[in-house]
Amino acid sequence: MKQNKYQVMNFIRHIIDEDLAIGKYDNIHTRFPPEPNGYLHIGHAKSICLNFGIAKDYNGKCNLRFDDTNPVNENSNFIESIKNDIKWLGFTWSGDIKYTSNYFDQIYKYAIELINKGLAYVDELTIEEIKEYRGVWSKPGVNSPYRNRSIKENIFLFDKMKKGYFKEGKACLRAKIDMSSNFILMRDPVLYRIKFFKHHQTSDDWCIYPMYDFAHCISDALEGITHSLCTLEFLDNRRLYEWILKHISISTIYPSQYEYSRLNLEYSVTSKRKLSQLVNKKYVEGWDDPRMPTISGLRRRGYTPASICEFCHRIGVTKQQNIIEMSLLESCVRDELNRNAPRAMAVLDPIQIIIQNLPLNYEKIIVMKNHPNMPEMGTREVVFSNTIWIDKADFREQYIKNYKRLILGKEVRLRNACIIRCDYITKDKEGNIICIYCTCDLNTLSKNVIDKSYKNNGIIHWISKAHAQPAEFRLYNRLFNIPNPSSEKNFLANINPNSLEIKHGYVEQSIKNAKANKPYQFEREGYFCADSVYSNQSHLVFNRIVSLRDSYEKLSSKSF
Template identity: 60%
Template sequence: MAADAPRSNFIRHIIDADLASGKHQQVHTRFPPEPNGFLHIGHAKSIVLNFGIAEDYQGTCNLRFDDTNPLKEKVDFVNSIQEDVRWLGYDWEGKPKYSSDYFDRLHGYAVELIEKGLAYADFSTQEKMREMRGTLKEPGVNSPYRDTSVAENLQIFADMTAGKYKDGEVCLRAKIDMASPFMVLRDPVIYRVRFVHHHQTGDKWCVYPMYDFTHCISDAIEGITHSLCTLEFQDNRRLYDWVLDNISIDCHPQQIEFSRLNLQYTVMSKRKLHLLVEEGKVSGWDDPRMPTIAGMRRRGYTPSSVREFCHRIGVTKMDNQVEMSMLEACIRDELNHQAPRAMAVIDPIKIVIENYPDGESETIAAPNHPNDESMGVRELPFSREIYIEAEDFREEANKKYKRLVLGKEVRLRNAYVIKAERCDKDAEGNVTTVYCTYDADTLGKDPADGRKVKGVIHWVAAATALPAEFRLYDRLFQVPNPGAEEDFFSTLNPQSLVVRHGYAEPSLQHIQVEQAYQFERIGYFCADSKDSSATALVFNQTVGLRDVWSEGDAN
């Protein structure tokens, strides 16, 4: 289980008051995802809130799948959701629950509403019902089927259930108030005909309840005390209460709304995430650029960093756009302290140290973390030929450039001071090899004659370097709020994934999936969980060493 310090918010104040007054003896929450896609960071906020509250108050949190629309649901999504919840550090008692567990009882409550004259069968087309519904400024118009007798409505609903009507031919509507200022109360549909195989109930049903009818009753059946949902369901609370007030059920949970998570430079709509996957704009739901929990996990985010982010943004009733840098800061702060160091070169050029004995090599001890001796040391092979980053060498440069320049010195991390003497270039004029000399008396120290070497660069020995692919990730979109764009595809960032081929130090040969490393002077990386192996290393960049977006250095 996750063990994070409780953070106060308005929901906890409500719960404290309910417990103090004796309204409830124990807190019972639920997390009710629809299995029609992978969970994203917005769902993580709800998971942390619902499971965290239950944990802190020694209560219970149910995992319940809202599986009322089998047309869009898959068992794969069910499995991924369970995996994500557990990965975040939470669990539930017994087996997961499903709204479909209650289909028989839900059907009975629909019959009860018909018997009370509070529900009726409607043969109007969807287009006609939209017209009759009215607008925010004008009341709706009663359906011509609204006054059908109870007996006839009962028979039609029975025939619907028996499969005697086609998809979309008829639906069951609650009879509330077509003049209500709240659109959700204008005789909403509560059941529809749908001939589709259900992943839990098979072909037992051809009528399925709507979310707003199902959700409140499922909460009540399970004895939920506080039903926490995002602000877009604020008006739906009136329907939530109406349904429970008009059926014979003892429990009446309290629905409480909080602001949803809107993260900049990405989209949080499942429909739009589906489009990204279906149109091949990303490699799948777990693409490391996606805001899905699976994508973030593959990229190298940790459960504790995601929980910390959810705590930092807090729980309020105010909608706002959260900066991506807040999320990145959580993982960067954690990995700075916990990630061991290693060296990798992602855009290599070769260095030949001409005065280093040909055919000889040595091992150099390097700390796995500069501030944590308990992490120990590793051995780095060193020999005549090494690789450095192409950007770490220039033929000429001003005094601000602290790396390798022809005729000048630089220190190799944990190793020697070298001096660039000359270089080779290819036909296009690109530097391919730099020839250097080294000072044999400078291993881990400045030269004995007192000259200071300010620049330090990383390297890997050519003879033992591991070929590797490095995937460098950036914002998926070029604008802060792509969801507001009519054509959100047009705002995709063409540089959201840049692939480089370079080399890693040999200590990374058998790196474990999800094990984070700081590649010195580059950023934090982890081995890709799908594509990386001991013979074909693939590293995903989790986050850079610093926040270049906030510093104004982004393209």
């Protein structure tokens, strides 16, 4: 078996190893079967890494198959977004893209076979009545009055369904299994229902569509899937999966279904239905809003494929249901960007400083490293002048314990430039600071290593006013106020009203042409990237990917 960076043994890999050892399968074939009714989210990333990763490690195959059995909420836009997300994460599917709709003719024939075997019937109960007749797990269900129709009558009625003679909801095809089963799912589950809706692949060819449980196992078998991996909510469905394959004459090696825990992330929802509500009710800008846990949203925010794959690797594959801390996901991207993101300076909440003992037209080019530990990233030139911007959070009039930044009457080091001392400030009528006037220690100009005799209160970043590039900064916070919004009846009531904070400031001139999604560490501020939708050369917009670990960001958020 080929090793890769993200390979880790889990119960599924142990099962595969045993299957290969006993000769159950000659090769491994998995599949990733999303329904194209929304964008993929972080939970799908776990499934992608698992299914495609296993196929790669065992020199097998992994199909991309769209489960397009419900045309009402499906469209080609979702299909394209899913394909792009998989490619962006670094995976490639085997052969051509598959669609469950490719097998509609065959699936229909298997439905006819079940009818002919007396194992399926056309039911005319309403959806509500079917649910009522099934009852509860503690007592048997009640047979439908249509359950004992003859095979001939069921064939005739199913054909009428196919030709559109029934209205939606007036008839369906159900499997005849066991209305007294302890598993409600096995109490004559629905196999086909009527949908008068144009299908994105088959157009108006069909007005009856197979249910997921009926189509999925047949599609797996037709494609030669060996290990059908799904999340734990499909545990009971495995009984129906196996029952269907056992009772149809499909000539193939039967796939085996195995379940693992789904990925639940703090302060997020990973239900497509709930994500759709966020989009449709305009709580977010769209499926790719950087606050969304969709792969597109994470990509736009600035997350990298490697960081998401690393996250999926760290959480592992188990059967234990839990909620993963958001900090783990943030740690993965932070660790990668700390190694690979070039540094730059940005001022998000600017206040002006004038250095009085430097000439008005003073300018000096300072060469700065793009990364302190990676010389191969090179250097950049930054202009230092007598008038600069610093962040408002980097100045206080009064001394505060452990506040190692600029204080009235005290000194501070400007990153790679010099030491300055605050002499006095000017304010407007409302008491807001207009300008800070400082004096520069000329002996420290552009000296990166300061003699120990120079005692200062810390190091702050800055931007030359004459060379500053205006920029908008979008600070994305958690979308919900509580760790588990999905547990609430009205999850929308827990949306964080401060999930997006917009600031207007400046960045250094070296990144005026920043490319979309290219990450930077804005020193002492966090990791940012240019937004792929709003940012352009005339209006720079940067998304905060994640904050820094150190105390600066926490400190700057406090009120003094």
